[in-house]
Amino acid sequence: MLLQVKNLHVSINGKEILKGVNLEVNKGEVHAIMGPNGTGKSTLAAVIAGKNGYEITQGEILYNGKNLLDMPPEVRAQEGIFLGFQYPVEIPGVSMTNFMRTALNEIRKYHGQEPMSAKDFLARMTEKKDLVELTSKLTNRSVNEGFSGGEKKKNEIFQMAMLDPQLSILDETDSGLDIDALRIVAHGVNKLKTKENATVVITHYQRLLDYIVPDFVHVLFEGKVVLSGGKELALELEEKGYDWIKKETENHSK
Amino acid sequence: MKIEKNAIPALKNIPHWFDIVSDKNGNSFTGLRAYRQSAFEDFNRLGFPNKKMEKWRHTDLSASLSFDYSLATQDFNMQDVLSDVFECDVHDLESFVVNLYKGRFVFKENNLFTLPKGVIVGSISAAFDQYPELIEKHFGKYGKTDKNAFHALNSALFLDGLFVYVPKNVIVEKPLQLINAVGASDDVFVQNRNLIVLEEGSQLTLIHCDDSYNYKRSFTNSLTEVFIGDNASLDHYRLQNINNNSTLISSLVVEQERNAQLSTNSIILNGGLIRNETYTKLNGEGANASILGVYLADKNQHIDNQVFVDHAVPNCTSNEQFKGILDDYARAVFNGHILVRKDAQKTLAYQNNANIILTDKAVINTKPFLEIYADDVKCSHGATVGQLDENALFYIRQRGISEDNARMLLMYAFAADVTQEIKIDSLRDRIEDMVKKRLRGELSICDQCVLQCSSPEKYNFEIDMSKI
Numbered sequence: 001m002l003l004q005v006k007n008l009h010v011s012i013n014g015k016e017i018l019k020g021v022n023l024e025v026n027k028g029e030v031h032a033i034m035g036p037n038g039t040g041k042s043t044l045a046a047v048i049a050g051k052n053g054y055e056i057t058q059g060e061i062l063y064n065g066k067n068l069l070d071m072p073p074e075v076r077a078q079e080g081i082f083l084g085f086q087y088p089v090e091i092p093g094v095s096m097t098n099f100m101r102t103a104l105n106e107i108r109k110y111h112g113q114e115p116m117s118a119k120d121f122l123a124r125m126t127e128k129k130d131l132v133e134l135t136s137k138l139t140n141r142s143v144n145e146g147f148s149g150g151e152k153k154k155n156e157i158f159q160m161a162m163l164d165p166q167l168s169i170l171d172e173t174d175s176g177l178d179i180d181a182l183r184i185v186a187h188g189v190n191k192l193k194t195k196e197n198a199t200v201v202i203t204h205y206q207r208l209l210d211y212i213v214p215d216f217v218h219v220l221f222e223g224k225v226v227l228s229g230g231k232e233l234a235l236e237l238e239e240k241g242y243d244w245i246k247k248e249t250e251n252h253s254k
Numbered sequence: 255m256k257i258e259k260n261a262i263p264a265l266k267n268i269p270h271w272f273d274i275v276s277d278k279n280g281n282s283f284t285g286l287r288a289y290r291q292s293a294f295e296d297f298n299r300l301g302f303p304n305k306k307m308e309k310w311r312h313t314d315l316s317a318s319l320s321f322d323y324s325l326a327t328q329d330f331n332m333q334d335v336l337s338d339v340f341e342c343d344v345h346d347l348e349s350f351v352v353n354l355y356k357g358r359f360v361f362k363e364n365n366l367f368t369l370p371k372g373v374i375v376g377s378i379s380a381a382f383d384q385y386p387e388l389i390e391k392h393f394g395k396y397g398k399t400d401k402n403a404f405h406a407l408n409s410a411l412f413l414d415g416l417f418v419y420v421p422k423n424v425i426v427e428k429p430l431q432l433i434n435a436v437g438a439s440d441d442v443f444v445q446n447r448n449l450i451v452l453e454e455g456s457q458l459t460l461i462h463c464d465d466s467y468n469y470k471r472s473f474t475n476s477l478t479e480v481f482i483g484d485n486a487s488l489d490h491y492r493l494q495n496i497n498n499n500s501t502l503i504s505s506l507v508v509e510q511e512r513n514a515q516l517s518t519n520s521i522i523l524n525g526g527l528i529r530n531e532t533y534t535k536l537n538g539e540g541a542n543a544s545i546l547g548v549y550l551a552d553k554n555q556h557i558d559n560q561v562f563v564d565h566a567v568p569n570c571t572s573n574e575q576f577k578g579i580l581d582d583y584a585r586a587v588f589n590g591h592i593l594v595r596k597d598a599q600k601t602l603a604y605q606n607n608a609n610i611i612l613t614d615k616a617v618i619n620t621k622p623f624l625e626i627y628a629d630d631v632k633c634s635h636g637a638t639v640g641q642l643d644e645n646a647l648f649y650i651r652q653r654g655i656s657e658d659n660a661r662m663l664l665m666y667a668f669a670a671d672v673t674q675e676i677k678i679d680s681l682r683d684r685i686e687d688m689v690k691k692r693l694r695g696e697l698s699i700c701d702q703c704v705l706q707c708s709s710p711e712k713y714n715f716e717i718d719m720s721k722i
Contacts, residue, residue: 051648077654089649093667093674102663103653110654142667159653 002027002064002167002198003048009058010040010047017043019223020059025167028195032209032234033202035220036242041202042086044220045171049083050076063167077103078110080166084156084173091143096155097125099143100162107163128161132188150181157188168192169200174208186211206238221245262302264319264443264473268411271325271443275411285390286382293399293409300403312587312619313558318501318527323443323473325411326356349461350375352416354434357444357474359414366417373426374419378449381417388419392451396479396507398533404503408477412447415476420456420486429459429678436465436472436500448478452486454511459489459678464504466497475503482514484538489677490518493685496525498553505531512538519676520547521685522557523692529558536563536570536598547576548672550692551584551616558587561605565598568628574605577672579665579693580616588620590635594628601631609639610668665693 003025010018017040025031035041047054048061050073061068068076091099105115116124129139132154144152153173160168170189174182189199189212201212209217209231217234219227221242226249227233237245276290302319303310352375353360359377366376366384374385382389399406416432436444452458464474474496482488488508496502502525508516520530534543549557563572578586588607609618622635642664650660669689676682 049648049652052644072657073648073651074654074656074660077652083652085649085652089643089646091646091649091664091667093670094650094663099650099653099663102659103650103655106656106659107654163653 001025001062003200004062005044005048005059006062007059008044008047008061009056010043011055011057012043012053014055016057017223018047021220021223021225023218023225025198025200027166027198029198029216030193030212030214031198031200032212032214032217032231033200033220034204034206034217034234034237035245037204039220040223041220042171045083045169045200045202048076048169049073049081074106075110077163077165078107082160082163082165082168084153084160084168084170086172086175088144088147088152088156090145090147092145094143096139096141096143100125100159103159103163124162128158131161131191132157133184134158149176150178153177153181153185154188157185157192161188161192164192166197167200168197169202171202172204173201174203174205182208183211206234209234219245221249262316262319263322265302266322267325268297268407272410274325275413285394289394290410293406296399297403297406297410300401300406303403309560309589312585313527313529313556315501315527318473321441321471321473323441325443325445326358326413349429349431351431351433352376354415354432354446356436356442357413357415357434357446359416369426371424372421373424374417375430376417378415378417378447379413381419381449385417385419388451389417389449392479392481393449394479396481396509396533396535397477397505398507402505402531404475404531405477405505405507408445408447408475408505411445412477413445415447415449415478417448418450418458418460420452420458422453422483423455424453425457426459429461429681431461431463433463433465434474434476435467436470436474436496440470442470442472444472444474444476446474446476448476450478450480450488452480452482452488452514454483455485456483457487457489459491461491461493461681462504463493463495464502465495466500469497469499471499472496473501477505478507480506480508480516482508482510482516482541484512484514486511487515488517490516491676491681492518492520492530493523494521494525494528494530495523495688496528498524498526498555500525501527503529503531506533508532508534508543510534510536510538510541510543513540514538515542517544517675517677518546519672520549520559521673521689522547522549522551522559523688524550525555525557527556527558529560531560531562533562534564534572535566536572537566539567539569541567541570543570543572544675545572545574546672546675548669548689549576549578549586550669550689551578551586552581552695554583556585556587559589560587561590563590563592563603565592565594565601565603565628565631567595568597568599568601570598571602572604574607575672576607577669578607578609578618579612579668580609580618581612583613583615585617586619588618588637589623590621591623591625592633592635594624594626594631594633596627598628599630601628601633603631603633605633605635607637608668609637610642610665611639612641662690662693666690669693 005023008018008021214231218225272294359365366380397405399409551557590605592603594601605622607620620637622637624633647660
């Protein structure tokens, strides 16, 4: 099993956000995590990626059988976890090329590989840029600096393509995208899918799932996964709305 | 309040030095003896600055002045100095190099050159003899000996320095590089004096390097007077990489005429105590001054930047931007003062100082200050002190880059705002490499002046983890 989240409880400043999340992801699978705003979707993504500021009060996360919570964020990334940010950060003064080259070579080093030659690196840049229709004008700039919302999201998928992760978590990658950008982003994600990797798509809307078809859909509500099912669950949610989930969970608790 | 003279060892020898120096030169330029005398009196009246003075509140010189320095008045064998100190070849950047050693001009055969088109470059003390009329017109006209103790001290005690004269409409293509090296003997006290005159429509690039030759203690007080005539342009750099035992007071005093362009960029890489003072008077309409700086300090280093821009006439612009990164117990001071005089309407003046503090022991005292007497101006100022952006750090680390390297990338990027303004490509590359090295703690004083000794290979970020 690639990722195993077991009974995960997470608090921020003493307030419990995740209240016992369970999730299992295998290689070759695409999962969607849906749910209304403020139910802890982004918190789950951030905790898996290793962001500071979250208190894990119970539970564990295993990645390829290893305890993920002991690893600093860069080691998680080197182990193959990629987080597509909901709000990609602008880093003036750091060129995309330098950023990607440093990242790629640190990951290679972690796996005992030699740094990639400049020639191979540039060839890879060109190939992956085309995948998400990113122009050279953007990759020659500083990381995300002055990028539009859509360009930032494309740039996340570009980085995902460059780093070739085993597990990609895409946090609200669809938010703020017009239909063309959405199609390009989804196309990129689909192209990158193999039997050896897995993708977790976090989204509020069903819209993205028209383009990235999930094997499993999970509904996160008030800090718990309250429903899991196949791709048809997304359609049902779209049809009935999140109020339906609310009623369902209330009924269950009765 | 005056400090008891006996309390400052460095003061003890000054009258004696003054006697030696005032006999040494100035035979042809008759005004020099009187000028020195008056400056000496000014210094006696002013004394060394102390922390009770507003402009020195945060910079304490008492440790720097607690040593019994010696002024290098003895002549030395030029050939030895040339082969021992300035042995390196210049590469990358084709520049015309002149060397000062302990404040004295170092030369092989000739100490004052006339280059094609009448450009004069060389020893200021030789220029006193050979070009008294040029000296008369500009020397001592811009420095403020009556108010500034270090200007007074320099004027009383300087032995030599650089003189540059660029005639009307002459564009000097090659950058001129001045390397001031100190060291070799103990506790040397250096006063060098430079005069740069750019006649109407001329252009010059001047790179002024202060370097330590070894780890010996030194105290350098450098004063550079600059005249930029109508439509003339000076591109000026201060590169400072001195050892932690050394003190450097570096003053740049500029007078700008109509449409004169000044760009000055201070790159402060290392030093025990460094204080840069930059004064410019925008004295002709259309003049523009761009005053930039980046400082990197750690351990107990102290870096002080003082900028005073005098908007004396209408329609001038000035832009100040200083960025600093402070680690360990380092302290920095920024004091930017923009004066807009009553008639200086349509002034555009911008000033900013940004700092990153890496420890809770490092201190920055920053004081941007506008003094405006005209009513139709656009002026702004700002100062920030912060840490590295946590969100950016996480973003970088999430891509597999170690925390150390992530910090390095962010610090480098922060400094790059200033370094990318360097106009000469090879110089910019070299300085960016030096900044990277400095941030990694790998810059040594063997990296002499940027363009001289440092190894030619480029320093990239494809990181060698063993070096962190």
